[in-house]
Amino acid sequence: xxxxxxxxxxxxxxxxxxDNLTNMLDALQHRGPDSAGYAIYGGLGLEENEYxxxxxxxxxxxxxxSVKKTVNIATPIKKEEIIPSVENYIIYRxxxxxxxxxxxxxxxxxxxxxxxxxxxxxxxxxxxxxxIGLVKDIASRYDTQSKMGTHGIGHTRFxxxxxxxxxxxxxxxxxxxxxxxVVHNGQITNYxxxxxxxxxxxxxxxxxxxxxxxxxxxxxxxxxxxxxxEALEQSVKDMDGPFSYIVGTPxxxxxxxxxxxLRPGVMAENNEVFAIASEEVSLRExxxxxxxxxxxxxxxxxxxx
Amino acid sequence: MSEFIINxxxxxPREVNRTIKKAATKNDKITIKNPNAMxxxxxxxxxPIELIIEGSAGYFAGTMIHGAKIHIKENxxxxxxxxxxxxxxxxxxxxxxxxxxxxYGGTVVVKRDVGSRTGEIMKNGTIIxxxxxxxxxxxxxxxxxxxxxGDISDDAGESIIRGAIYVKGNIKSLGKNAKIEKLTIxxxxxxKELLPSYGFNLExxxxxxxxxxxxxxxxxxxxxDSEEG
Numbered sequence: 001x002x003x004x005x006x007x008x009x010x011x012x013x014x015x016x017x018x019d020n021l022t023n024m025l026d027a028l029q030h031r032g033p034d035s036a037g038y039a040i041y042g043g044l045g046l047e048e049n050e051y052x053x054x055x056x057x058x059x060x061x062x063x064x065x066s067v068k069k070t071v072n073i074a075t076p077i078k079k080e081e082i083i084p085s086v087e088n089y090i091i092y093r094x095x096x097x098x099x100x101x102x103x104x105x106x107x108x109x110x111x112x113x114x115x116x117x118x119x120x121x122x123x124x125x126x127x128x129x130x131x132i133g134l135v136k137d138i139a140s141r142y143d144t145q146s147k148m149g150t151h152g153i154g155h156t157r158f159x160x161x162x163x164x165x166x167x168x169x170x171x172x173x174x175x176x177x178x179x180x181x182v183v184h185n186g187q188i189t190n191y192x193x194x195x196x197x198x199x200x201x202x203x204x205x206x207x208x209x210x211x212x213x214x215x216x217x218x219x220x221x222x223x224x225x226x227x228x229x230e231a232l233e234q235s236v237k238d239m240d241g242p243f244s245y246i247v248g249t250p251x252x253x254x255x256x257x258x259x260x261x262l263r264p265g266v267m268a269e270n271n272e273v274f275a276i277a278s279e280e281v282s283l284r285e286x287x288x289x290x291x292x293x294x295x296x297x298x299x300x301x302x303x304x305x
Numbered sequence: 306m307s308e309f310i311i312n313x314x315x316x317x318p319r320e321v322n323r324t325i326k327k328a329a330t331k332n333d334k335i336t337i338k339n340p341n342a343m344x345x346x347x348x349x350x351x352x353p354i355e356l357i358i359e360g361s362a363g364y365f366a367g368t369m370i371h372g373a374k375i376h377i378k379e380n381x382x383x384x385x386x387x388x389x390x391x392x393x394x395x396x397x398x399x400x401x402x403x404x405x406x407x408x409y410g411g412t413v414v415v416k417r418d419v420g421s422r423t424g425e426i427m428k429n430g431t432i433i434x435x436x437x438x439x440x441x442x443x444x445x446x447x448x449x450x451x452x453x454x455g456d457i458s459d460d461a462g463e464s465i466i467r468g469a470i471y472v473k474g475n476i477k478s479l480g481k482n483a484k485i486e487k488l489t490i491x492x493x494x495x496x497k498e499l500l501p502s503y504g505f506n507l508e509x510x511x512x513x514x515x516x517x518x519x520x521x522x523x524x525x526x527x528x529x530d531s532e533e534g
């Protein structure tokens with residue numbers, strides 16, 4: 001059991017998406033206490049070819065300097081920030097510039113080679129925040145209430161199969177194309193059947209977590225020209241197991257639910273906002289509506305701005 | 306008649322339910338304000354009181370009640386009235402999956418659409434859906450009746466063993482062991498008596514639209530038509 005949420009402001013203007021998602025996720029806190037995370041789109045304001053890296057670094061003498069050195073070999077660090085976390089780790093954030101998006105994943109893999117260091121993500125058009133603990137604690141740690149955006153997705157995790165750590169917190173990101181994220185409630189039971197063809201294409205898996213499998217699957221489909229809704233519809237046909245998951249892209253969000261409808265998903269919208277979540281209590285944090293739609297088994301919904 | 310009001314805002318479900326049960330022994334009517342789609346409201350309530358929920362309820366609203374009349378003014382989440390033995394749960398808005406799951410008696414009314422698996426493993430009682438009902442409605446149904454005034458989705462009456470599902474709209478597909486038969490005069494008279502009492506005022510010709518889903522066999526054996534093969 002996990003909680004998932006997504007919100008889109010239809011006017012494409014900046015809104016307090018960090019605050020909205022914090023409230024939506026806090027309302028779903030009972031669905032999972034292990035970790036929580038956000039992908040907040042549209043508010044980073046990076047220049048073309050600029051990226052923001054979030055790197056988990058153990059508090060150990062000289063380790064942060066090693067990270068900076070590795071990054072600087074590839075490209076100069078333009079801006080940096082240190083965010084204290086828990087269990088003797090810090091989050092090191094830095095802004096960099098790369099010639100092309102294709103250089104991002106190799107750089108991340110280089111940094112990941114350093115012991116006790118893990119790149120949580122690298123992004124251009126969204127801000128990833130994810131950590132272990134409760135939503136309100138993470139929100140306070142990362143000042144999520146101040147984060148502005150056009151849309152975003154979020155997650156509160158009840159771990160079932162894989163580890164409880166920052167990297168396995170959702171959202172997961174794919175680097176097949178820029179800035180695709182997924183939050184997920186459920187299990188993909190034909191995981192290897194989905195993963196194998198993606199790996200044969202050369203897509204790199206960092207974990208055995210099924211959510212990582214979904215995000216690569218969706219990014220692969222989008223890279224082949226599928227629209228968001230088409231990719232979601234195909235995933236419902238291809239994937240087995242109980243699941244509902246939300247995809248975030250630079251242009252919008254979408255939800256897909258398994259064909260037996262074994263995980264919850266509700267949505268509501270008005271002229272200003274499109275919102276989806278595991279439960280109605282979460283939707284009520286962003287809109288005052290009496291009309292809640294149950295996402296049906298095998299159904300998908302998406303909104304792009 | 307005495308009435309008691311509970312403000313559920315910022316209270317956990319367990320505390321609200323403790324207050325309901327305590328107040329139910331001394332009052333005829335309880336109103337819950339600011340329910341904010343809270344889960345488990347009125348779980349296990351066995352006093353025959355009137356309970357008004359002024360807003361939406363979350364999962365398992367009115368689970369295992371015996372005798373209470375619950376009126377939810379907005380929506381309900383998954384499994385409202387789950388395993389109810391006696392009483393009434395009326396939902397003015399929509400509801401999620403598993404409406405009336407496993408009920409032994411009583412009546413559940415949802416004015417708008419509901420999710421999947423409505424009335425799964427219900428043993429008796431009545432479920433009325435004013436709108437559409439989703440996938441596998443009446444799954445493993447063992448008795449009672451479901452009445453759907455809108456459409457019913459795929460695999461209606463999947464593995465139904467006893468009971469009946471009345472559908473006014475379209476039936477997308479039937480589940481295993483389900484078949485459609487004509488309503489009897491008695492069925493029609495029961496619907497004409499029941500539906501207006503919950504505000505569903507149908508025209509005379511609307512009753513001709515109902516189809517009745519019933520079990521093909523009472524003891525289906527998988528791979529065969531019946532125990533006897």
